[in-house]
Amino acid sequence: MKGKKMTGVKFILNPSSSKYYENYTAWLSENLVMRAMELSEPMQEAQQKKWFRQGITSTNTVRFEILEKSTKKPIGFCLIHDIDERISTAKVAVYIGDPNYRFRGYGSETLNLLCKYALYELKLHSLWCEVPSYNSGALSIFRKQGFTECGTRHHAGKIGDEYYNLTTFELINQSH
Numbered sequence: 001m002k003g004k005k006m007t008g009v010k011f012i013l014n015p016s017s018s019k020y021y022e023n024y025t026a027w028l029s030e031n032l033v034m035r036a037m038e039l040s041e042p043m044q045e046a047q048q049k050k051w052f053r054q055g056i057t058s059t060n061t062v063r064f065e066i067l068e069k070s071t072k073k074p075i076g077f078c079l080i081h082d083i084d085e086r087i088s089t090a091k092v093a094v095y096i097g098d099p100n101y102r103f104r105g106y107g108s109e110t111l112n113l114l115c116k117y118a119l120y121e122l123k124l125h126s127l128w129c130e131v132p133s134y135n136s137g138a139l140s141i142f143r144k145q146g147f148t149e150c151g152t153r154h155h156a157g158k159i160g161d162e163y164y165n166l167t168t169f170e171l172i173n174q175s176h
């Protein structure tokens, strides 16, 4: 599903386009992005191409590249996915793929714009996501956006020998 171009204070959200395919190759092999996507190793080229195409053509996903506003430099991506029209819900996720741009406010502002688009333009009733207990940045941006914790699955994931918990966050739109 194609999104629309949106402008924030620090960045532009660009409806996903093949122009940025090479940037995804770098982002998807970056350590923290891989971990957040639960990839134990970088995707093979064919798998990555399929994943990339789905983000543009799938009817239940809307994906955007995050471009720094002043330089137009692509710094990551975000998406609304698993859109379920019957119950008007979807998952949301943000990935600042370039580590130099993390913890500078881009993730919080991206999530804010992405949620506004999902709730008021796509008119979804609820949004949700699952965040690993070790991911302090993601926990912080979802709480700040007003998501509430609605459950934790313990030892739901594993990195090396260490288990981690997955907390589910939800945001319900009471107006529709």
Ligand SMILES: CC(C)(COP(=O)(O)OP(=O)(O)OC[C@H]1O[C@@H](n2cnc3c(N)ncnc32)[C@H](O)[C@@H]1OP(=O)(O)O)[C@@H](O)C(=O)NCCC(=O)NCCS
Pocket (backbone or CB within 6 Å): 032, 033, 036, 092, 093, 094, 095, 096, 097, 101, 102, 103, 104, 105, 106, 107, 108, 109, 129, 135, 136, 137, 138, 140, 141, 144
């Ligand atoms: C998680 C992520 C999207 C957050 O975006 P970001 O631009 O880095 O985050 P922001 O700068 O907007 O906000 C970070 C928040 O985390 C806090 N924080 C947590 N750990 C931190 C750390 N190690 N260093 C700095 N700030 C940290 C900050 O204080 C800030 O909260 P505050 O605004 O209440 O002070 C980004 O770091 C990222 O892409 N990480 C890798 C992929 C990932 O985990 N994606 C999540 C999938 S849902």
